Amino acid sequence: MKYIFPIALLLALFYNSVAAQSPDTTIYEVAERMPLPLLTSCQPERHPDWTEDSIRRCAEAQLLAIVSKNIRYPEEARQNNLEGTVVTSFVIEPTGRISGIKILKDIGGGCGPEAARVLQALDEAGLRWLPGMRDGKPVRIRQALPLRFRLQEALPYFVNAAGDSIYVQVDSMPNFEGGDDGLLSYLLNGLQYPKAYRDSCKTGIIELALIIRPNGRVDIEDQLDFSGLGLDFQFEAIRLANRSSGKWIPAIYQGRPVATSVPIRMLFKSDQPGCKAANDAFDQAMILSNEAAALSGENELEQALGKWNQALALHPNNSELLYFRASTLLSLDKREEACADFSKVKMLMGTTWFEPLRRLVCGW
Known part of the structure; x- marks a missing residue:
């Protein structure tokens, strides 16, 4: 089947300075x-x-x-x-x-x-x-x-830096044994909060991009520590992801198993009694972020921005929340504020998953 290459939308932000003039409607x-x-x-x-x-x-x-x-x-x-x-x-x-x-x-x-x-x-x-x-x-x-x-013949895969063919067009996506419920149970029961940090009350999400091989083996392609939890938490996420090798049914393309990438998010919350306030604050930040996303989808951008602000007041160094607030600020023509959020994400994470967009919008 012919189709155009799927390309995500690139945003470009520009300035607007026009002095008040007598209106000319011609x-x-x-x-x-x-x-x-x-x-x-x-x-x-x-x-x-x-x-x-x-x-x-x-x-x-x-x-x-x-x-x-x-x-x-x-x-x-x-x-x-x-x-x-x-x-x-x-x-x-x-x-x-x-x-x-x-x-x-x-x-x-x-x-x-x-x-x-x-x-x-x-x-x-x-x-x-x-x-x-x-x-x-x-x-x-x-x-x-x-x-x-113009219609173009596009390849159903791309070749990553390691030379692997990673399919983006498949007939069926990878499935964890037991389906979504099985994956959720595996993550909830298998994820261990690092003992040395149990009293730290660190709370946050680490997202991994997993390559599911044709034989069900798992490789880790990328990792994003949105809350800056640190190496011990990152190693635990990697450990659990690696242990899932062999538990996946691979993606199928034209009747044969192929390699493809899937995102997995792991939530770390301490079970210590003294961490209840931190856990509750994180949960509330996630509720507010969901409300902000819904408002953005309805083009209620000012209200969405208010929700992002509230969420970040509860979880101020969450890079994912900062990114989404910056995206809303861009839509509101607030380039300088958006670039400040983008800059903070880069400072917190050392790099960004949206670097081409950041350079296009902020120019540096």
Whole structure:
């Protein structure tokens, strides 16, 4: 089956500084200075020797790349082998946001609405434009953007740094013996809180990325200690994960077992009576984070931010909570605050699982 490469959405955040002007509601087709997408990698301060045309070409090329990477090929178009160019148009407002998205040319199969969806999603995610200028004032400009829809044969796997083929497209995912209940029982009964830290009341989650081999053997691909629990806790998580080798039914692709990756989260909470307050605070932080995620899904971003703030007040050095709050701050155009959270995650963990996004947004 043909399908477009699955690529996660990349966020880009931009500045917006337009002085108050007398409103001009006319939509122009041309201007003395045409609009320009404000992309961090194409900012003039990064390329002091570039001409304005070079900056513009960079920004336009980056915009097309970002839009193309975030298109989800419509199933109807894929099934009917529809390919071609969809031409969109939209108004770039004096504020740098876009409005009035239209489809000027469509190839059918849901491609037109998908192009409009991506443009709207990028605007909501923080994409801003340098507005067009006429007579020294920012004005509304209608811009056209052609988008190419092309089916590609994608491999069902990627090759990791160790040279292993890790499948991302499978017919059935790996299963732990006994299913989800069996895995939960294994983690609850097998995870041991490090004895030397029982009175420390350290509470948090360690997430492991496990490679489940075709023979059911387990290898650990990555580990994220979101709460900075430390090496003893990390070693315990690794110990329990390694002991699960042979307890997995591998993923199946085209009738044969293949290697794939699955995430496993392990919760550490001390059973000491003196740790009840710390455990309760962590539990409440997780409840608040779930509420924040639900509010974000409903685009209630200010309310979601309030929940993230409350959760972090209870668990202030939780890198996962900091990351999600930063994502909400980005959606609210609060780049400086978001980058502060991203910076704290990097400081706490030494690295980030979202480094390309951090560099794109924060520029460092």
